[in-house]
Amino acid sequence: MSVAIAVDAIRKSYAGAWRKPAREALKGISLSIAAGETFGFIGPNGAGKSTLIKILVGALRPSAGSASIFGRDVREPEARRGLGFVPENPSLQDFLSPYEVLLMGLRLHGLRFSDERKHCLHWLERFDLAAVADSRLRGFSKGMLQRTALAHALVIQPRLLILDEPLSGLDPAGRKDVVDILDEYSRQGGTLFFSSHVLHDVERIADRFGVIRKGEVLTVQAPGELLHAEQTLTVRSSGSGPVPGFIPETNGRWRAEVRRDQLWQALDALRSAQHTLLEIRSALTLEEAFFRYLELAPPSSANDEPDVAPSS
Numbered sequence: 001m002s003v004a005i006a007v008d009a010i011r012k013s014y015a016g017a018w019r020k021p022a023r024e025a026l027k028g029i030s031l032s033i034a035a036g037e038t039f040g041f042i043g044p045n046g047a048g049k050s051t052l053i054k055i056l057v058g059a060l061r062p063s064a065g066s067a068s069i070f071g072r073d074v075r076e077p078e079a080r081r082g083l084g085f086v087p088e089n090p091s092l093q094d095f096l097s098p099y100e101v102l103l104m105g106l107r108l109h110g111l112r113f114s115d116e117r118k119h120c121l122h123w124l125e126r127f128d129l130a131a132v133a134d135s136r137l138r139g140f141s142k143g144m145l146q147r148t149a150l151a152h153a154l155v156i157q158p159r160l161l162i163l164d165e166p167l168s169g170l171d172p173a174g175r176k177d178v179v180d181i182l183d184e185y186s187r188q189g190g191t192l193f194f195s196s197h198v199l200h201d202v203e204r205i206a207d208r209f210g211v212i213r214k215g216e217v218l219t220v221q222a223p224g225e226l227l228h229a230e231q232t233l234t235v236r237s238s239g240s241g242p243v244p245g246f247i248p249e250t251n252g253r254w255r256a257e258v259r260r261d262q263l264w265q266a267l268d269a270l271r272s273a274q275h276t277l278l279e280i281r282s283a284l285t286l287e288e289a290f291f292r293y294l295e296l297a298p299p300s301s302a303n304d305e306p307d308v309a310p311s312s
């Protein structure tokens with residue numbers, strides 16, 4: 001399978017303000033994302049997510065290391081062919097209409113369609129913007145602007161989408177629509193790299209995700225793996241009599257927290273007591289597992305030092 005994004009030992013230091021030391025935002029990050037993969041990049045505020053994204057789209061130069069998109073160094077304009085990008089706070093010209101924004105996207109990428117208006121309206125409709133296709137962006141809500149920026153990224157039929165916090169500013173219905181569109185894009189073979197704070201969205205969309213903290217990637221794994229590593233399971237049953245280790249809930253239901261290596265004993269006990277098994281699941285949500293992971297991740301030597309580095 002071909003590599004869509006390759007990041008090799010990237011470092012980035014921002015020069016400090018007057019008398020302030022330089023800040024090392026990325027401390028030697030390496031990643032490889034396959035073509036067709038959906039990769040979520042998560043981490044707390046200030047972890048370095050946007051810095052890496054800006055390097056990938058050619059808006060920032062790394063202090064050291066290299067990155068490429070479909071084999072082209074990100075410093076080459078050719079690397080951005082077929083790249084749809086939405087930054088964290090998209091700044092769109094507010095005197096334009098959504099239709100004009102999408103048309104501009106097609107022009108910037110040198111794309112021509114026999115019926116451009118129909119093509120743009122298709123994407124505006126997908127993002128629930130058809131009714132305001134020709135209205136000026138001035139006065140649009142944050143969610144409407146975000147949806148316009150996403151439609152602008154998708155209208156070029158990108159081979160790669162890089163989205164910085166794509167779901168921020170959207171209400172629950174808007175989030176669901178966008179998640180469905182991204183799902184469809186991914187099922188059709190598109191490659192997606194996105195950052196998020198919202199673990200539920202990462203769980204829903206991503207094939208794999210990377211956790212970044214203080215400029216370092218702590219782990220890269222599939223959403224299920226984080227939960228699978230957890231040793232405790234919640235087992236729920238329904239039955240009339242008590243079972244050792246199980247505590248009663250309401251309506252004849254019972255629940256126990258069971259260690260993974262003791263699951264079969266617990267199931268045998270339920271069978272002997274003629275209980276019906278209702279549910280076995282990880283005792284933690286992905287969110288809880290993620291925060292526990294962040295807390296347990298051993299601090300590296302770089303994290304023990306103050307965030308100071310020579311400026312680039």
Ligand SMILES: Nc1ncnc2c1ncn2[C@@H]1O[C@H](COP(=O)(O)OP(=O)(O)OP(=O)(O)O)[C@@H](O)[C@H]1O
Pocket residue numbers: 014015023024025043044045046047048049050051052088
């Ligand atoms: N232009 C800049 N000048 C100086 N420092 C910067 C600059 N941009 C980012 N930083 C610093 O670099 C570090 C990483 O910031 P970055 O914006 O990449 O993090 P992030 O993970 O995207 O955070 P958030 O989730 O809040 O958007 C932070 O400590 C931030 O203060």
